[in-house]
Amino acid sequence: MKTTIVSPKTYTYGSLILGGILRERGHAVTITRDLSTTGEVTLLSLFSTSQLLDPEIKEFAKRSSKIYVGGPVGLVPEIVLGELEVDAVVMGEGEEVVVDLVEEGPSAEIPGLAFLQDGEVVKTEPVPASDLDHVMPLIPEDLKSQNVRGANVYIETHRGCLGGCTFCQVPRFFGRSIRSRSLENILAEVREMKKMGVARVAVSGGTGSLFGYGKEVNKEAFIELLSSLAEILGPRNLSVPDMRVDFVDEEILEAVREYTVGWVFFGIESGSEKMLKVMKKGTTPEKNLEAVDLAHRCGVKVGGSFIVGYPGETEEDYQATLDFMDEAMLEDVFASVAEPIPGTPLAKLALDYPKDDNLLYREHAGDYRALKLSEAEARCFNLMLHGQNCKPIPKIVDDATYSAFLEEARTQGRDVRRVMDLLEKYRGQIV
CATH class of the missing domain: 3.40.50.280 (Cobalamin-binding domain)
Structure with a gap:
C-alpha cells in the first residue's frame, strides 16, 4: 500500500x-x-x-x-x-x-x-511506546537543507519531562517520567543521517541533560552522549539547546562547551517570582540567574525565552522581567505572547480569565500607543527591543530589526487570539 x-x-x-x-x-x-x-x-x-x-x-x-x-x-x-x-x-x-x-x-x-x-x-486509551529504540527512520533527501533554529534536524534522545509547566504540552503528551533511548540506537541513527548529507543536529527531548535519567540526573550518560555525537558530527555541528536551570551543573555545562557549539537555551519565562509560581516552573528568579551566571563562568553562551501576557501578569511583574534581563545579560532573547495550547492548564486558565482583563485584548496606552498594539503585543515587542540592549555587547536596533520585531509581535498576538477563538468554539467539548 x-x-x-x-x-x-x-x-x-x-x-x-x-x-x-x-x-x-x-x-x-x-x-x-x-x-x-x-x-x-x-x-x-x-x-x-x-x-x-x-x-x-x-x-x-x-x-x-x-x-x-x-x-x-x-x-x-x-x-x-x-x-x-x-x-x-x-x-x-x-x-x-x-x-x-x-x-x-x-x-x-x-x-x-x-x-x-x-x-x-x-x-480509545493511548498506549506509550514500549521501546524507544526504533528502526532506522525514513530520511528524506532534502532533510539536509532544512534549517530549524540552526539545525537540519532535532533528534529525540528521550521522552517525558519532570516539570509541570502550565503552558507546556510535553508532560501531558509524553508523561512525567523519563524514558531514554539507548546510546547505540541514537548513534546509528546519526551516522545514517550524516551519510544522507545531514550536517547539523540538535539534541531534543525537552531537557537534554535528562537523557539516561533514573532517580537522579545521569551526568555520565549525558556527557557520553555529547562526546560520542561530537565524534561523528564535530562539535561545531552539534547543539543541545533546551535545558532546565535545575538540571545543569558545572560538569554538564563544561561538556556543552567542549562537545557542542557552546550554547544553552533556558526557559526563564519571567523575572517575577509570582508569575513563575502561576506557571509552575519549579524555579525562582534567583535560581534562574544563578544558572545563567554558572553557564557564563563555564564559557557557555545563554539564550533565554520569556513569556508575556500570561493571565494575571501585572505591570510590576513585567518590569521584574526587564530587570532580570538587565542583570542576566543574555546572549540572545526569545519573547512570546502566552499561547494557551489546547490540553494544557493554561488553556483552561485563559478561557476562565475575564476577557476585559486579558492583555491580548486590552489596548496598549503607553509608549507604543501610536502602533495600535494590544498590551500583550506591546510587552512582547518591547521585550525583544530590550533584549538587544542587555546583551554582553549591546546591539543597535536598526530600522529593519525594529520592523521585524514589530511584525513578529503583531503576528504572535493575532495567532494567539485565533487560538483563543478556537478554544472558545470548543469550550463545551474540552472543558
Whole structure:
C-alpha cells in the first residue's frame, strides 16, 4: 500500500520515525513537506495549533481520500476532528499504532485513536511506546537543507519531562517520567543521517541533560552522549539547546562547551517570582540567574525565552522581567505572547480569565500607543527591543530589526487570539 507522510514546511522527527516503521513492514512510503502530494493513505504530521487553521492544510485534508493526523495537536482530538476533514487522529505516541491504522483503518481495537462514528467522537486509551529504540527512520533527501533554529534536524534522545509547566504540552503528551533511548540506537541513527548529507543536529527531548535519567540526573550518560555525537558530527555541528536551570551543573555545562557549539537555551519565562509560581516552573528568579551566571563562568553562551501576557501578569511583574534581563545579560532573547495550547492548564486558565482583563485584548496606552498594539503585543515587542540592549555587547536596533520585531509581535498576538477563538468554539467539548 502506498503511504505518503506529509509534514508541512518542517519535517517533524516523529514523521521520520513512523516512515521508518512502515518501510520496515514492507510499505511503499514517501515523506514530503509538500501539501500537493497524497497517497492511498496519507499521514499528516502537525505540531502546532495554528496549523489547524491553515487554509492550505484544511484544503489538503479535504481532498485526501484516507487521511490520519498525528503529532502534538492530537492532545485534544475534538478540535482536530472539528477543524479538519480527517478519518482519525492519533492522540499519543504513534509507534504502536501506525501499522494497524494504515493496514486496517480506524477501529475501537486500536489504542490511542479518536474518530467520528455516527457524529460522535470515539476515543480509545493511548498506549506509550514500549521501546524507544526504533528502526532506522525514513530520511528524506532534502532533510539536509532544512534549517530549524540552526539545525537540519532535532533528534529525540528521550521522552517525558519532570516539570509541570502550565503552558507546556510535553508532560501531558509524553508523561512525567523519563524514558531514554539507548546510546547505540541514537548513534546509528546519526551516522545514517550524516551519510544522507545531514550536517547539523540538535539534541531534543525537552531537557537534554535528562537523557539516561533514573532517580537522579545521569551526568555520565549525558556527557557520553555529547562526546560520542561530537565524534561523528564535530562539535561545531552539534547543539543541545533546551535545558532546565535545575538540571545543569558545572560538569554538564563544561561538556556543552567542549562537545557542542557552546550554547544553552533556558526557559526563564519571567523575572517575577509570582508569575513563575502561576506557571509552575519549579524555579525562582534567583535560581534562574544563578544558572545563567554558572553557564557564563563555564564559557557557555545563554539564550533565554520569556513569556508575556500570561493571565494575571501585572505591570510590576513585567518590569521584574526587564530587570532580570538587565542583570542576566543574555546572549540572545526569545519573547512570546502566552499561547494557551489546547490540553494544557493554561488553556483552561485563559478561557476562565475575564476577557476585559486579558492583555491580548486590552489596548496598549503607553509608549507604543501610536502602533495600535494590544498590551500583550506591546510587552512582547518591547521585550525583544530590550533584549538587544542587555546583551554582553549591546546591539543597535536598526530600522529593519525594529520592523521585524514589530511584525513578529503583531503576528504572535493575532495567532494567539485565533487560538483563543478556537478554544472558545470548543469550550463545551474540552472543558
